[in-house]
Amino acid sequence: MEEKKVISKTKEIDVRDLTICEATAQMLAKARRDGVETAFDRAINMKACPIGADSACCKHCAMGPCRLNAKDPYSKVGVCGATIDTIMARNFARMVASGAAAHTDHGMSMLDLFREVVNGKIKDYRIKDTIKLEKVAAEIGIETDGRETKDIAMDLYRELERTYTQVEGEIPFTKRVPEKTLEAWRKLGIVPRGAMREIMELMHRTHMGVDQHYENITKQCSRTALADGWGGSMVATEISDILFGTPTPVAADVNMGVLKEDAVNIIVHGHEPNLFESILESVNEPTLVQAAKDAGASGINLVGMCCSGAEMLSRHGIPHAGNFMSTEAVLVTGAVDAMAVDVQCIKQGLAKVAECYNTVLLTTNPRCHIEGAEHIELHEHDPKSCTDEIVIKAIGRFKNRTLPIEIPKIKNTGIHGFSHEYINYMLGGTFRASYTPLNDNIINGRIRGVAGVVGCTNPRVKQDYVHVELVKELIKNDVLVLQTGCSQISLAKAGLLTPEAAHLAGQGLKEVCETVGMPPVLGVGSCVDNSRILIAASEMVRTGGLGNSIADLPAAGAAPEWMSEKAISIGHYFVASGVYTVFGVTFPIVEETKFHKLLFGGLEKQGLGKWGFAPDPIEMAHLMIAHIDKKRKELGIDKARERTLVDMADRRAMEAA
Ligand code: XCC
16 A cells, blocks of 8 residues: 555544444544545545635636625625625526536436437447336327337437427426426526526626626526426436336345455446446356456456446346445445446545555546546447456456455345336326325325435535434424435435334324335435436326425425535526425525525525525424425415324324223
């Protein structure tokens, strides 16, 4: 191990104050012994810039960078005269633009792949879910009756391409938006055209000297974020389902204990399922399995991390080693022979940690090279030449293992893969698949409301703690929780993605879970799969009894440990879709400014949702529950809930007697 670092300040901090993930804590302790630095150490040693944290600085031109005073925000303006509201709105807008670009570029890659599969130029992938293909096509007005799959697929491609390239008009999936929600968007002029146009316009407007009204900037923010949620992300999810299969519940293991000391361990970390799907074939290739055995291994063990890991967990039950803040820690086990990455959330710090443990770190996507990592590009016309090579390199590293291996013996089994299609089926059964039972249970008060808890982990807070405490508090109060991304992994590690976790739920939610046999926390996939939550919300509106728009639903969202710009884009498309969305950790805004009042209240008055902020999980849960209760009252179903609670109390009293 070369170049040992002295991690002075961090040594005094107990690793258990950094994470509640036992496996990560064990590996952080080992990293310290080994003299290896991780993002946890860097976060302690690097105080977040206080001016940037408040979004009170502007570096959009060379007359600055200008710094305003967050404590007295209207005392100064930038050199050009930009006010604090303009500066904060522009900074926020650029986060939305970047996050939306990440999701839409990912979605467009999936669509490129789909086109080449349909026209027969790519033969290594194929359409797996023709039922979903026809369903999605029919939903957006494509004729499906009596037509060849290939013809429907080509029409679907052409139609969905508009999501990205269309210059005028509404993107195709606006057909899924509840009428009243769409009406509010049309009134505000925020129905997305094509993602490329929206992102381009947002970047233009935030250039020096263009849009200098925070309200107008926020409108384009909403339009761009909606182009992500109902466009780029939704296309990524739907096309991935069509190509690789729509998830259905599957039992799978999560945590570092999924690594095997005697096997060749390969981790895939990133966001695009094609790399993972292809490597899944490579690790089952008989010649490569034999090569691993010849090297003395029991076999090849393929494991996921972060979001593509969450997709593979949902689709195929592939084990998952951990979320974003565990990606360096997992390498400290010494057991990872190769880590292959594609795009998004790949810390540059991985290169150094991989080097310390002789792990082969491989980049595979032309968009993401990392200094110090080897690049083997994945070409979709011949993906196996890349993924076979990754396996060969991993076997080579296995053969030459020299360092001691320490794998935390922790594994948590849970149920993953609740697509919105499956939720429909699960609640209604094969012959009457519908959201009616969910709506009925919300109306009668057994389920108080629905929450989407999503997003990253962040070393500025104790890893997993905020996610876990928030979700526990929500289910305890009869709120059904849907999860994606790194948050889903936090809860899976805490054992809440099991039907048995129903005992932690309130009496009403517990009854529903026990009747259906479902967990109180439903894992729906990766971050682009947040679009499944939007579709579920639309279905709830369409089913009836819970209002006419998404904003009417007794629902709320949260990203309690967020860190990425994608999270801001996701948060804003939920807000623009009508959802009260609460973030933890920090929020890039100065409180009590006009821009703050717009995001945290004004948008709701326009018929959209609103932002909230609370770093404490219990406070966050109660903000969400209060909102859910407010919506129940507006719908006139608050009495049903009170009645149910009285009934429950009576019954408990009877049971106790
Ligand atoms: Fe990244 Fe998607 Fe955040 Fe996790 S949740 S840290 S964005 S991997 Ni998507």
